[in-house]
Amino acid sequence: MKLGLVVDLDTCVGCHGCATACKQWNTSGTIGPLSDKDPYGRDPNGAWLNRIRTYEVGDTPNSKTVNMPMSCMHCDNAACVTVCPTGASYKREEDGIVLVDQDKCMGCNLCSWACPYGARELDPHQGTMKKCTLCVDRIYDERLPKGERQPACVLTCPTKSRVFGDFDDPDSEVSRLARERGGKQLMPELGYNPVNTYLPPRNKKQQAAYETSGRSVKDTVKQWVNKVIAR
Amino acid sequence: MHPAFSVLVFTVLSGAGYGLISLLVLAHLAGIPQLQDTAVLLAGGLLAFLLITGGLLSSTLHLANPKNAWRAFSRFRTSWLSREAVFAVLFYPFLLLYLFGIYRQGAELGALFKLAGILAATLALVTLFCTSMIYASLKTIRQWNSALTPLNYLALGLMSGALLLAAVQAVAQGGLAAVLQQLALGLVLLGAVAKLIYLFWIGKPAGSTIHTATGFTQASVRLLDQGHTANSFLNDEFGYRVEAERLMKLRYLMVGLAFVLPFMLLLSGQAWLAPAASVLAIAGLLTERWLFFAEARHVVRLFHGEQHT
Numbered sequence: 001m002k003l004g005l006v007v008d009l010d011t012c013v014g015c016h017g018c019a020t021a022c023k024q025w026n027t028s029g030t031i032g033p034l035s036d037k038d039p040y041g042r043d044p045n046g047a048w049l050n051r052i053r054t055y056e057v058g059d060t061p062n063s064k065t066v067n068m069p070m071s072c073m074h075c076d077n078a079a080c081v082t083v084c085p086t087g088a089s090y091k092r093e094e095d096g097i098v099l100v101d102q103d104k105c106m107g108c109n110l111c112s113w114a115c116p117y118g119a120r121e122l123d124p125h126q127g128t129m130k131k132c133t134l135c136v137d138r139i140y141d142e143r144l145p146k147g148e149r150q151p152a153c154v155l156t157c158p159t160k161s162r163v164f165g166d167f168d169d170p171d172s173e174v175s176r177l178a179r180e181r182g183g184k185q186l187m188p189e190l191g192y193n194p195v196n197t198y199l200p201p202r203n204k205k206q207q208a209a210y211e212t213s214g215r216s217v218k219d220t221v222k223q224w225v226n227k228v229i230a231r
Numbered sequence: 232m233h234p235a236f237s238v239l240v241f242t243v244l245s246g247a248g249y250g251l252i253s254l255l256v257l258a259h260l261a262g263i264p265q266l267q268d269t270a271v272l273l274a275g276g277l278l279a280f281l282l283i284t285g286g287l288l289s290s291t292l293h294l295a296n297p298k299n300a301w302r303a304f305s306r307f308r309t310s311w312l313s314r315e316a317v318f319a320v321l322f323y324p325f326l327l328l329y330l331f332g333i334y335r336q337g338a339e340l341g342a343l344f345k346l347a348g349i350l351a352a353t354l355a356l357v358t359l360f361c362t363s364m365i366y367a368s369l370k371t372i373r374q375w376n377s378a379l380t381p382l383n384y385l386a387l388g389l390m391s392g393a394l395l396l397a398a399v400q401a402v403a404q405g406g407l408a409a410v411l412q413q414l415a416l417g418l419v420l421l422g423a424v425a426k427l428i429y430l431f432w433i434g435k436p437a438g439s440t441i442h443t444a445t446g447f448t449q450a451s452v453r454l455l456d457q458g459h460t461a462n463s464f465l466n467d468e469f470g471y472r473v474e475a476e477r478l479m480k481l482r483y484l485m486v487g488l489a490f491v492l493p494f495m496l497l498l499s500g501q502a503w504l505a506p507a508a509s510v511l512a513i514a515g516l517l518t519e520r521w522l523f524f525a526e527a528r529h530v531v532r533l534f535h536g537e538q539h540t
Contacts, residue, residue: 014456016458019458043461043462044461044462045461045462045463045464045467047464048459048463051458051459051463051465052458053454053456053457053458053534053535054454054455054456054458055445055447055452055453055454055455056452056453056455057445057447057450057451057452058450058451059450059451065455066445066447068445068534070534079369079370079371081309082309082310083309083310083311083312083365083368083369084306084309084310085302085303085304085305085306085310085312085313085316086299086302086303086305086306086313087302087305087306088299088302103299104299104302105296105299106294106295106296106297106298106299106300106302106303107294107295107296107297107299108293108294108295108303108312109293109295109468110310110312110365112464112468113232113369113371113372113468113529114369114370114371115371115531116370116371116439116444116530116531117531117534118465118469118531118534121463121464121465122295122464122468124464126296127294127295127296128295128296184446185446186443186444186445186446187439187443187444187530188443189438189439189443190370190371190439190530191370192370198446200446200447
């Protein structure tokens with residue numbers, strides 16, 4: 001199995017629902033609290049496993065606002081696991097999920113340096129590295145109804161722009177979406193082979209922008225005067 | 232990259248210590264007459280021991296959870312940090328055996344103590360190489376991901392070691408040995424050339440861009456919102472920014488302190504200037520290491536709006 005997410009950049013509205021649902025679920029999950037430093041103070045700073053950035057792609061008038069949620073890509077070739085000196089970072093054989101054993105991490109930050117996607121953040125109180133677990137404590141929980149055995153970010157997404165599934169299964173929804181919509185990896189040139197896939201915005205008919213005549217004020221006035229005064 | 236002071240101190244001091252001990256053993260066993268002196272050998276060995284140990288202790292200060300530091304020996308097969316830790320510890324028994332030999336037998340060592348010295352010198356250089364590979368192995372930072380990184384670490388470690396060796400010898404014997412002076416001058420030149428090639432090489436933008444980072448390779452991409460109104464771990468760790476003008480000034484300061492001044496002081500041949508040359512070089516190398524971090528731009532910055540690294 002190769003579990004991961006598909007994120008649809010066409011439909012994501014950038015509401016940060018996935019990030020807050022993630023923080024809410026994981027702060028009481030298997031990797032311990034996701035703590036904040038000075039949470040109600042002047043300069044709050046804390047560990048989040050999901051960040052949403054917003055970009056303007058293209059130039060006005062042919063530009064589009066794209067919201068890009070990013071969490072761990074659960075790379076096939078995970079450099080964060082290779083560089084870890086303590087063995088705290090590991091990638092599970094059975095489903096490809098990359099995890100940090102909180103009891104082994106010494107907080108050297110090297111894995112966060114090796115990660116190109118900014119997926120790892122140091123917990124300011126525990127001093128250990130925190131990262132997306134793909135809600136490993138939800139997706140296998142047989143006490144949950146079948147439909148709820150999904151990562152918290154996927155369940156909460158109001159526009160259904162996040163899909164969870166097995167990329168090794170060619171008939172899974174994630175594989176089909178990645179195939180049909182031309183799914184992309186971020187920074188493929190580094191060779192980490194990230195599993196999470198981003199669906200580019202669909203090509204839509206271009207909306208005609210309001211166009212000005214291109215004439216100067218003087219010309220417009222002259223034309224108007226010419227219309228009014230018959231020669 | 233955020234330059235953590237403990238890491239700067241660690242890499243510079245332990246680099247100088249490893250350079251010192253490897254050159255000391257080499258010069259001693261090669262039979263250089265001024266180094267067949269128990270006082271010089273013991274003083275140099277003790278200085279190397281203090282620099283290396285101080286550096287290694289400093290390195291643990293940047294760990295957020297040091298109670299698990301002992302686990303760092305466990306991933307020797309994959310992690311350069313783990314290899315560094317293993318070799319750094321393996322080095323100590325050989326160093327202590329070598330110094331014990333000198334303490335008991337003087338400069339005329341038995342075969343066992345000679346072997347210990349050779350192994351200590353080798354492990355010192357191997358540890359220094361592992362330290363450099365921690366940085367050189369990171370594909371996410373193009374300024375580090377190069378063979379120039381280990382070359383610089385080794386050259387600068389040996390350079391500062393040679394300056395310290397000359398200083399120890401000059402102070403202990405009241406006159407600078409010509410061979411150590413020439414060795415140090417040569418290594419200062421080598422270090423300067425290695426550093427200048429490195430600075431030239433990192434000057435050109437290359438590697439990933441905001442286009443490959445976001446997947447939009449055919450249109451302009453601009454950051455509108457980084458997604459958080461307060462600060463974050465990623466900003467603190469990777470978003471370190473210094474104005475270009477200040478960087479240039481620090482580069483000049485670094486070249487002056489680390490290479491030009493020590494070279495001129497040593498060229499004078501005055502014994503009492505040799506310690507000053509090594510102290511200046513260490514200060515210069517601390518500036519050099521600060522720049523090594525401050526000028527390194529991690530690819531995460533692309534997601535935060537930088538067009539290229």
